[in-house]
Amino acid sequence: SPFAIRTLVFVIVGIGAFVVLACLTPRFFAKYGGRVSELEAKYILFALFSMLLAGSVGSDHILVRRLRTVTFGLLTPFYFIRAGSFVSVPALVAAPMAFVLLFFAKMLSKMSGLFPAVRAYNYVGREGWYYTLMMSTGLTFGTISALFGLNHGIISQAQYSYLVATVIGSAVVPTIIANAFFMPSHLLAEPETPFVEVVEAVADGAT
Template sequence: MRVDSTFISLILWALIFLAGLLSVELGLSVAIIEISLGVIGGNFLGLQPTPWIAYLAGFGGILLTFLAGAEVDTQVLKSKFKESFFIGGISFAAPFLGAMFYAYYVLGWSWPASKIAGIALSTTSLAVVYAVLVETGLTHTELGKIIMAATFVTDLGTAVALSLLFLEFNWFTLVFLAASALFIFIIPRIYPWICSRYGERVIEPEIKFLFLILVAFMYLAKLGASHAILPAFVLGLALSDQFMKNRKLQQRLRVVAFAIITPFFFINGGMNISLKLLLLNGGLLLQMLLVKQVTKIAGVYPLARKYLPRGAMYTTLLMSTGLTMGTISSVFGLTGGFINQVQ
């Protein structure tokens, strides 16, 4: 039976509203609650990702990544580059190598499937990290900025590994890279004029312009068999000084994102989790989870304790999250025939 899209929308907005209430009452990150409610909706309420949900979820992930880049203090990034690079680098390398070799030598997976496992489990979700840091008020602290910069390094490693090992380049890949570089170079130079000429209006042209550019990244990335996460983050980074000067604009963009768009990203992530498959393959799930967490903690914690002694464990736990790039890598492996549905 075909379910009416308006009814699906009604259920989703009810879950989004409930997630907000539970987040306030329980003192937990709304991202975690939205993912949990997405699991409930997908497994018990019959909700399934539709094209419009998938589109909003994809855009929500890109928007979160852009916002995360915009929160990074470039001065802190320059002064703390070594800390961010080493923490982010080991956060990628340790679980990538650990999961890949475990899947190949212990689980007996094929070499391509093992590489997909390593890539998928190497990730740290920039979107989840950013959402948690915003809710805890840490985005303006040095700790929060270093964590976001380190997370970007991790996801950069994941994206590069996936591209080099599996993705097929075409002429549109070059177009995507060239257009992304051009946008990142030009937009920080014209955006202040757009804000001064068209800003402070209820129709928010300056926000709509950013949405246009992010959707352009998504479109070009699709043509180029790539992903818009990296240019979105770098564009946010390039505009971070502008947002630091205009906190009201940053706050309005956050409100639009967290109220309307990003909940679909987290709920859609939960809807893609099959409890039936997890229960049937609980042993495999537990093994892969332990491999990821053990390698992440073993790699990140010593460096975090050295560079961020007051927030070492908090940094380590946040760096152990995964969603966006992990999902992208897994779906790519499945559609490309490198892994099966259980894997």
């Protein structure tokens, strides 16, 4: 995110909040301390609990990873909805060949660079094509760069529509092809034997 007036306002407000809290905390304790409600004790416990929770949460890497997943899962759709709202469908309908040319240009350029690298790591055959197609996808960075260009007047809305449609197509089409035709089945986990079959096998062995 670029440094803008909002960033400056956030920094100023944050510094002001720290200064105000440092000045108000002693007065808060002097005015409300010693009462039955024990507000100053609750205030301190709140701060200590926050620090303790931050340490325990930060040390649990699995929990941190789950929190990241939940955060991205909740916030990412809103970004892509906003980015997709700027796409002009009439522009795509008016010049569909622009989308087709951009799509194949992106796919050929990415696959031509990825396929030799995949083979260099001894991934050949179906497995090599699977990794090549899956790594040829690109959604987040392409959408961010296109939206940046639109917001700063570098590209028009029609150009933005072609780029975003290309980015989405290059993410969806290779994934479908890879999973449908080049899935390395030997890397998949074997299905678990149903419990009923296990019981029947044990019973047959006992008899």
